[in-house]
Amino acid sequence: MDSGTRFLILSLEGESYAVSISRLLEITVPRDIQKEAGLTEAFEGKFEYRGKPIPVLNLKKVFKLRGNPGGVLLILKNSRGEMGMLVDAVVQIVETDKQPIPIPKGVMNPSLLPYYGGIIRHNDGLTLILKEEGLFT
Amino acid sequence: MKSGYLLFFLSGRVFGVKLMGAVEIVPWRRGRYVPLSYSYVEGLIDYRGDIYPVFNLRQRLGLGKQAPIGFAAGEEQMPPREQSIILLEEGRNPFGISIDTVAKMTSLEETAPAPEKTQGLDARFIKGLAYEDNKEIILLDFERLFFHGG
Numbered sequence: 547m548d549s550g551t552r553f554l555i556l557s558l559e560g561e562s563y564a565v566s567i568s569r570l571l572e573i574t575v576p577r578d579i580q581k582e583a584g585l586t587e588a589f590e591g592k593f594e595y596r597g598k599p600i601p602v603l604n605l606k607k608v609f610k611l612r613g614n615p616g617g618v619l620l621i622l623k624n625s626r627g628e629m630g631m632l633v634d635a636v637v638q639i640v641e642t643d644k645q646p647i648p649i650p651k652g653v654m655n656p657s658l659l660p661y662y663g664g665i666i667r668h669n670d671g672l673t674l675i676l677k678e679e680g681l682f683t
Numbered sequence: 684m685k686s687g688y689l690l691f692f693l694s695g696r697v698f699g700v701k702l703m704g705a706v707e708i709v710p711w712r713r714g715r716y717v718p719l720s721y722s723y724v725e726g727l728i729d730y731r732g733d734i735y736p737v738f739n740l741r742q743r744l745g746l747g748k749q750a751p752i753g754f755a756a757g758e759e760q761m762p763p764r765e766q767s768i769i770l771l772e773e774g775r776n777p778f779g780i781s782i783d784t785v786a787k788m789t790s791l792e793e794t795a796p797a798p799e800k801t802q803g804l805d806a807r808f809i810k811g812l813a814y815e816d817n818k819e820i821i822l823l824d825f826e827r828l829f830f831h832g833g
Binding site for chain 2: 609653
């Protein structure tokens with residue numbers, strides 16, 4: 547099975563989201579995140595990952611959700627390098643041979659669609675796939 | 684020529700949906716919230732293998748709970764407040780609209796396009812009007828409401 551069909555399921559304010567395992571480098575605890583003036587408001591600051599400072603995204607700020615930034619830090623990679631993303635919890639890893647279902651038309655402004663990689667069914671519910679390329683642009 | 688319509692109530696007004704094959708009506712349920720979606724998107728629901736975005740029609744049309752004075756049915760004629768979701772399709776896009784309650788199915792003859800303002804609604808969103816027992820029934824343009832760039 548391709549690694550692209552394995553997802554890490556995470557939770558954010560009680561809803562489930564997924565990131566592709568192929569993009570995940572590490573799951574860790576957010577510690578010593580340094581504020582940095584040059585980052586936009588959606589970023590909590592920078593985290594030192596293997597000797598290199600990487601930006602840490604507060605996903606709740608991006609999604610306009612309430613609550614604290616989250617107690618789990620995911621280290622992800624995309625075409626620009628490594629970056630951190632704060633979430634509430636990681637739930638499990640799932641494998642699926644189904645193609646993600648596109649976000650239906652009419653749900654959001656098309657300019658925001660790159661934030662999502664589609665939808666998968668998981669535990670009798672719908673899980674939104676997060677697309678790190680879009681989120682960190 | 685007459686066509687089949689499903690009539691429903693929303694904020695004291697009567698709306699009609701043209702019946703194009705099967706129409707599903709399900710009890711209102713909370714959909715899967717999608718961050719950054721349009722404000723009138725309640726969420727996504729998974730129904731019989733298809734995923735439907737559910738649109739809050741009241742919010743999209745900018746309606747309060749009651750119709751403006753002069754347009755509303757009397758309180759005694761109002762159905763009990765009860766939310767349902769009608770599942771429809773527009774141009775191969777499945778979607779749902781949350782409504783107060785379903786009225787009935789009937790045959791109607793569509794009339795001329797709506798005037799600029801009909802019962803306080805923006806005419807861009809109205810496909811036409813129909814009448815039954817002297818009651819005005821609003822026929823909505825779902826393509827414009829939900830799939831025309833938001």
